[in-house]
Amino acid sequence: MNRQTKTKQAILDAALYLFHLKGFHATSLRDIGQKAQINPANIAYYFKNKNGLLEFCLTSYFEDYIDVLDRNVQVLDDKGPQECLMDLVRDILHFQAKNFLASSFIYGETALDSNLNREILSTYYMKENYYFQVVYEKGFKEKLFRHVSFPISMLQLKGQLSAPIIHARYSREVLHIFPQESYYIEKYIEDTIHFLHGTLFNNEPVRKLALS
Amino acid sequence: MNRQTKTKQAILDAALYLFHLKGFHATSLRDIGQKAQINPANIAYYFKNKNGLLEFCLTSYFEDYIDVLDRNVQVLDDKGPQECLMDLVRDILHFQAKNFLASSFIYGETALDSNLNREILSTYYMKENYYFQVVYEKGFKEKLFRHVSFPISMLQLKGQLSAPIIHARYSREVLHIFPQESYYIEKYIEDTIHFLHGTLFNNEPVRKLALS
DNA sequence: AGTTGTCGAGAACTAATTACAGGAATCCCG
DNA sequence: CGGGATTCCTGTAATTAGTTCTCGACAACT
Numbered sequence A, B: 001m002n003r004q005t006k007t008k009q010a011i012l013d014a015a016l017y018l019f020h021l022k023g024f025h026a027t028s029l030r031d032i033g034q035k036a037q038i039n040p041a042n043i044a045y046y047f048k049n050k051n052g053l054l055e056f057c058l059t060s061y062f063e064d065y066i067d068v069l070d071r072n073v074q075v076l077d078d079k080g081p082q083e084c085l086m087d088l089v090r091d092i093l094h095f096q097a098k099n100f101l102a103s104s105f106i107y108g109e110t111a112l113d114s115n116l117n118r119e120i121l122s123t124y125y126m127k128e129n130y131y132f133q134v135v136y137e138k139g140f141k142e143k144l145f146r147h148v149s150f151p152i153s154m155l156q157l158k159g160q161l162s163a164p165i166i167h168a169r170y171s172r173e174v175l176h177i178f179p180q181e182s183y184y185i186e187k188y189i190e191d192t193i194h195f196l197h198g199t200l201f202n203n204e205p206v207r208k209l210a211l212s
Numbered sequence C: 001a002g003t004t005g006t007c008g009a010g011a012a013c014t015a016a017t018t019a020c021a022g023g024a025a026t027c028c029c030g
Numbered sequence D: 001c002g003g004g005a006t007t008c009c010t011g012t013a014a015t016t017a018g019t020t021c022t023c024g025a026c027a028a029c030t
Helices: A003-022 A029-036 A040-047 A050-074 A081-098 A100-110 A118-141 A150-166 A168-175 A182-199 B003-022 B029-036 B040-047 B050-074 B081-098 B100-110 B118-141 B150-166 B168-175 B182-199
Strands: none
Touching: A003 A029, A003 A040, A003 A050, A003 A100, A029 A040, A040 A050, A050 A081, A050 A100, A050 A118, A081 A100, A081 A118, A081 A150, A081 A182, A100 A150, A100 B100, A118 A150, A118 B168, A150 A168, A150 A182, A150 B150, A150 B168, A150 B182, A168 B118, A168 B150, A182 B150, A182 B182, B003 B029, B003 B040, B003 B050, B003 B100, B029 B040, B040 B050, B050 B081, B050 B100, B050 B118, B081 B100, B081 B118, B081 B150, B081 B182, B100 B150, B118 B150, B150 B168, B150 B182
């Protein structure tokens, strides 16, 4: 890794950490510079300005995210909609855990109506929605999914997927579970899939969870 | 309404609106003053400083929220845990829809790790958790709830409850559903209760959703 | 008249951004 | 192969803009 990519990475790491900690607007370039052990002017050099830094963070995150979706949906016909959706859930939750800092900061920002990054987010939302819609439609067509409302089911699923990130502090401090530890991630994945079986899939769960 | 409460309310309305729109740190007191048609110095007069304004927003919101929980859990023994939890879901979703601006801003802020309002939030999280735990425990004891992990189930439920707020823009722009309209609220409540039947409650749903 | 509420101006501070200069790495031509 | 030129990278410092908060004056009720 040459000098350039090294400082650039240091800036990104520091920025992501501080964004997740305090939010975008609350972190100054000075903070980032201090954390990354570089001069704030460097940020301008690499990312033009604060917004450029934000845009870079967002786009590189979403590129990878869309990639995860794309890879999964490409094998939709082989796996069938149920397997495909389960794998999507698995991969998305893994992806979010791996990119925890970025995920939590992005979820936090998107809760707001801010028009700062509206265009960027809109684009990726549309893409994300497209992939899920394809899976759902195949599921409906083959009668493997119950006849539920796609938007509502999608919104529920989004809630499930975002919960370990958005409520991370709540999880840690109150529930005493640690949504970044692989034990809990696997457990949460299992339960999210169970949720799909309970609300969306037509046939019985392949592997039942413990029932009392 | 006398002059005092009138300006105070104007400040609060403007603040909540702008916080929800741009986030706490991104809104200046000048913005609030302009939106509320008052002089920014008034904010200091009523709330001491910007943080005081934030604290007031948070505490008054959570007071009401805890009130909703409390009222429901007080009649736990009469209704039984299933009915009680369903009514909780109903009332919480209604409450959030009614206080949409505050809800979305607070969810946005709590996704971050900010230690600004850590103490306030911690307190209310603990309370919230207490009420749910009481309901769950009765449900477990009377074998009306399946033998699931409370923290994980709770996290899932939190995800369900926060989704219409956090993903409000996604809902509107991509899914074309409007999580503030009573039609969708009722529909979403129905589906959330269905989620409880599918993942938590032991007996069959009282009123089945359309199955294909 | 005295209390309470509102306003405008500005002080003190912090932020992003830009200009610029010194240094390091790299390249090119002798 | 070597040394100078060029490009790339980093740090300092000044500019500009925007923020909170205070203070004293003014208005409006009681």
